[in-house]
Amino acid sequence: MKNGxxxxxxxxxxxxxxxxxxxxxxxxxxxxxxxxxxxxHDLSFEKGVKSNVLNLDTKEVTVVYNSKKTDPDKIxxxxxxxxxxxxxxxxxxxxxxxxxxxxxxxxLH
Amino acid sequence: xxxxxxxxxxxxxxxxxxxxxxxAQSLTGKVVEWxxxxxxxxxxxxxxxxxxxxxxxxxxxxxxxxxLPPDEDxxxxxxxxxxxxxxxxxxxxxxxLKVLLKKSVDLKEVNVQARNGTTSIxxxxxxxIETLNEGEILKAACxxxxxAFETNPSINVSYKDAVTGAKEIQLLGLSGIYSQLLxxxxxxxxxxxxxxxxxxxxxxxxxxxxITKGSGSVANGFESTTGQINIEFKKPEEKKTPRFYLNxxxxxxxxxxINTFYKHKFNNKWSSILMAxxxxxxxxxxxxxxxxxxxPNTSQINLYNRWNxxxxxxxxxxxxxxxxxxxxxxxQIHPENDNDPTxxxxxxxxNKRAEAFGKFGIVFPKKPxxxxxxxxxxxxxxxxxxxxxxxxxxxxxxxxYQSIFQSIIGSTSHQYKVGIGYQYDLLNEEYNLxxxxxxxxxxxxxxxxxxxxxxxxxxxxxxxxxxHNEYGWIFTPRLHxxxxxxxxLILRWSGGRSYRVPYAIxxxxxxxxxxxxxxxxxxxxxxxxxxxGVNLTQRYRLAAQEGTVSIDFYRTDFLxxxxxxxxxxxxxxHFYNLRGKSSATSFQAMVNQxxxxxxxxxxxxxxxxxxxxxxxxEEEKPLVARDRALLNIGxxxxxxxxxxxYTVVWEGKKRLVNSIADDQYGKLPDYSPDFYFxxxxxxxxxxxxxxxxxxxxxxxxxxxxxxINAGKPFSNEFDATQIWGPxxxxxxxxxxxxxxx
Numbered sequence: 001m002k003n004g005x006x007x008x009x010x011x012x013x014x015x016x017x018x019x020x021x022x023x024x025x026x027x028x029x030x031x032x033x034x035x036x037x038x039x040x041h042d043l044s045f046e047k048g049v050k051s052n053v054l055n056l057d058t059k060e061v062t063v064v065y066n067s068k069k070t071d072p073d074k075i076x077x078x079x080x081x082x083x084x085x086x087x088x089x090x091x092x093x094x095x096x097x098x099x100x101x102x103x104x105x106x107x108l109h
Numbered sequence: 110x111x112x113x114x115x116x117x118x119x120x121x122x123x124x125x126x127x128x129x130x131x132x133a134q135s136l137t138g139k140v141v142e143w144x145x146x147x148x149x150x151x152x153x154x155x156x157x158x159x160x161x162x163x164x165x166x167x168x169x170x171x172x173x174x175x176x177l178p179p180d181e182d183x184x185x186x187x188x189x190x191x192x193x194x195x196x197x198x199x200x201x202x203x204x205x206l207k208v209l210l211k212k213s214v215d216l217k218e219v220n221v222q223a224r225n226g227t228t229s230i231x232x233x234x235x236x237x238i239e240t241l242n243e244g245e246i247l248k249a250a251c252x253x254x255x256x257a258f259e260t261n262p263s264i265n266v267s268y269k270d271a272v273t274g275a276k277e278i279q280l281l282g283l284s285g286i287y288s289q290l291l292x293x294x295x296x297x298x299x300x301x302x303x304x305x306x307x308x309x310x311x312x313x314x315x316x317x318x319x320i321t322k323g324s325g326s327v328a329n330g331f332e333s334t335t336g337q338i339n340i341e342f343k344k345p346e347e348k349k350t351p352r353f354y355l356n357x358x359x360x361x362x363x364x365x366x367i368n369t370f371y372k373h374k375f376n377n378k379w380s381s382i383l384m385a386x387x388x389x390x391x392x393x394x395x396x397x398x399x400x401x402x403x404x405p406n407t408s409q410i411n412l413y414n415r416w417n418x419x420x421x422x423x424x425x426x427x428x429x430x431x432x433x434x435x436x437x438x439x440x441q442i443h444p445e446n447d448n449d450p451t452x453x454x455x456x457x458x459x460n461k462r463a464e465a466f467g468k469f470g471i472v473f474p475k476k477p478x479x480x481x482x483x484x485x486x487x488x489x490x491x492x493x494x495x496x497x498x499x500x501x502x503x504x505x506x507x508x509x510y511q512s513i514f515q516s517i518i519g520s521t522s523h524q525y526k527v528g529i530g531y532q533y534d535l536l537n538e539e540y541n542l543x544x545x546x547x548x549x550x551x552x553x554x555x556x557x558x559x560x561x562x563x564x565x566x567x568x569x570x571x572x573x574x575x576x577h578n579e580y581g582w583i584f585t586p587r588l589h590x591x592x593x594x595x596x597x598l599i600l601r602w603s604g605g606r607s608y609r610v611p612y613a614i615x616x617x618x619x620x621x622x623x624x625x626x627x628x629x630x631x632x633x634x635x636x637x638x639x640x641x642g643v644n645l646t647q648r649y650r651l652a653a654q655e656g657t658v659s660i661d662f663y664r665t666d667f668l669x670x671x672x673x674x675x676x677x678x679x680x681x682x683h684f685y686n687l688r689g690k691s692s693a694t695s696f697q698a699m700v701n702q703x704x705x706x707x708x709x710x711x712x713x714x715x716x717x718x719x720x721x722x723x724x725x726x727e728e729e730k731p732l733v734a735r736d737r738a739l740l741n742i743g744x745x746x747x748x749x750x751x752x753x754x755y756t757v758v759w760e761g762k763k764r765l766v767n768s769i770a771d772d773q774y775g776k777l778p779d780y781s782p783d784f785y786f787x788x789x790x791x792x793x794x795x796x797x798x799x800x801x802x803x804x805x806x807x808x809x810x811x812x813x814x815x816x817i818n819a820g821k822p823f824s825n826e827f828d829a830t831q832i833w834g835p836x837x838x839x840x841x842x843x844x845x846x847x848x849x850x
Contacts, residue, residue: 044748045796051747
């Protein structure tokens with residue numbers, strides 16, 4: 001029993017020890033609070049994404065991810081699937097058309 | 110000669126000062142707004158311009174111009190105006206400044222909210238308001254309003270008796286009938302609707318709840334004594350309202366619920382939302398083996414449809430209709446085919462309620478501080494109840510109308526509201542074949558003046574006069590105010606008079622849950638009370654984490670009160686007007702602290718000293734806990750995929766009174782024991798839906814014998830009203846929330 005607990009603990013710590021976390025900043029086309037919520041919520045369910053925060057002033061989303069499970073290109077692709085441009089990658093039209101009105105406004109802001 | 114020198118010196122000195130002032134130049138500038146209709150900048154007169162954290166400030170003149178002496182300590186200039194977003198500018202030099210203020214999205218007062226806080230206390234509002242937003246409402250299993258306060262220390266909710274399932278809230282130590290329940294600022298659930306009304310507002314329909322302590326604004330009438338509880342429903346015109354929402358909820362004891370709504374935006378002007386709620390429970394639970402249902406079986410259907418029309422510039426209208434059908438069956442457990450009410454003590458209650466409301470508002474785009482609001486509401490409520498051998502049936506119709514004009518005198522430092530209103534109330538009651546009718550027609554008018562000195566000091570003086578068809582003139586003065594010592598420390602005070610025509614049986618519905626006769630000793634007069642209190646709220650930072658401390662002290666003194674005296678006479682409940690003292694003193698201290706990111710803790714302690722005079726003897730009010738403490742811990746994982754919430758409430762002892770000979774359980778002790786009540790909930794967030802599960806009354810603590818002489822329900826010694834603790838044991842529930850935005 002005691003050994004079992006030790007093993008679990010050892011495993012838990014080792015996984016923390018070996019997890020390769022990296023951070024990437026990606027420029028998006030988010031406009032309003034709705035966009036922020038959408039991107040943050042959906043991105044948090046992408047494989048390998050540990051946390052992400054979008055700054056509406058700079059429109060940049062800062063993503064902390066496990067580099068063994070994903071990479072910045074995959075994250076960019078995921079953002080386009082939510083309906084937003086990610087750096088030079090264009091938003092997927094089908095997803096963009098499903099966004100609420102505010103998020104579909106031409107870039108007046 | 111000497112004189113002359115002095116004069117010259119003084120003159121020199123003065124010019125010196127003047128030139129000095131001129132050299133430490135005043136900051137000059139202009140406040141403007143963008144008028145979309147004429148595509149031009151327009152000056153804003155009367156805007157507040159002041160140095161942050163100071164009292165140095167001016168108002169902009171008719172052309173929007175201002176000139177402000179410099180301040181040694183502050184280089185941050187704040188420009189504010191009601192209806193516009195505040196702007197804070199870092200001033201580097203004294204060059205001419207042009208400030209463009211943006212209109213705020215709505216005209217509501219801006220609330221400063223603690224980060225991630227699900228409950229917030231405004232640091233600007235002169236009224237002591239706690240706002241419970243959706244995050245807080247979700248913390249309870251929350252089938253309805255009666256469960257929404259489980260994580261809030263200010264309000265406690267308890268059963269009124271062990272038979273009917275009626276619940277009562279307490280604010281500042283006094284029964285919920287002394288606080289005013291409002292739905293979107295319209296008085297609601299009055300009279301007979303108040304008995305079961307808390308369960309008629311489903312949790313998922315609510316967007317937020319505002320609890321105002323102390324006597325509130327005169328605008329909502331003369332009734333609120335201890336405070337106001339305002340419910341805001343989900344609105345069709347608001348972006349954050351999902352397009353479609355579905356909530357399924359199930360309890361291990363077969364209670365199941367469904368909540369759903371659908372929102373549709375027809376065009377830029379019209380939008381609508383349709384909400385539905387249903388719950389059904391059919392489960393015979395009698396854990397203490399007293400032959401009675403521990404909780405009555407209930408079923409409810411509730412429908413609400415509301416519309417919003419936005420003309421684009423000047424007017425906004427809302428209207429809606431609501432219908433509720435609620436049935437509850439409790440009392441003694443009996444065979445399905447034998448429901449003879451003389452053989453079994455059976456409680457059968459049916460509520461039918463319809464509401465319709467309309468609101469029509471006019472705003473003035475050129476004068477954002479000015480508006481006209483009109484409110485109309487009609488309600489109809491039909492209550493049928495047979496509890497043991499006592500039958501109480503009633504129909505109540507209420508009409509409510511109100512118009513308010515709001516504007517400023519000169520600048521936004523002087524704001525005022527004036528209004529007229531009319532309330533019609535018709536109650537037809539029948540108690541054990543005795544019929545009575547009460548008709549109330551109350552036209553009235555009010556005025557409220559607000560003086561504000563920048564954001565620092567505010568005083569609100571209100572006065573209201575109403576004419577009651579039976580009781581004549583009713584005058585209601587109210588005064589409240591606030592002082593911000595700093596941006597983070599606010600002192601609020603309030604005082605005011607209230608007036609209320611009691612509904613003798615509806616207000617004291619538990620009188621039906623024993624065998625005593627009801628006797629009106631005299632003609633019942635309206636209830637009158639004074640309430641006054643202070644609140645001090647401090648926001649602080651510990652390392653990087655924010656917290657607030659809030660201390661309340663309130664006192665209510667009744668000039669007249671309807672006393673339903675169950676204690677003096679073993680076989681009769683006497684109704685009479687207060688002779689002597691009746692008061693409630695309430696103290697509360699609460700700390701909200703973010704321990705580290707995503708982990709919030711709330712600790713509160715409350716003390717209520719409530720006394721009333723029964724038959725000439727001044728006594729501590731029975732069945733009221735003098736001490737109460739609450740601890741709530743909420744944690745959300747960083748990726749927001751999991752939420753955990755835990756609440757424990759400690760309720761102190763309550764005074765018990767032996768008013769009848771009790772041969773089954775012996776004499777009641779002088780005080781009930783104290784107890785702990787624990788709730789916990791876990792939510793897992795998925796990409797498109799949420800699952801949650803939890804438990805109420807985790808410790809499974811119950812009052813063992815809530816019914817006195819349960820074995821002889823038709824005897825004079827039967828009494829189901831002496832409730833001091835939970836009657837239902839541990840509840841375990843699961844739920845699903847799904848929404849499309």
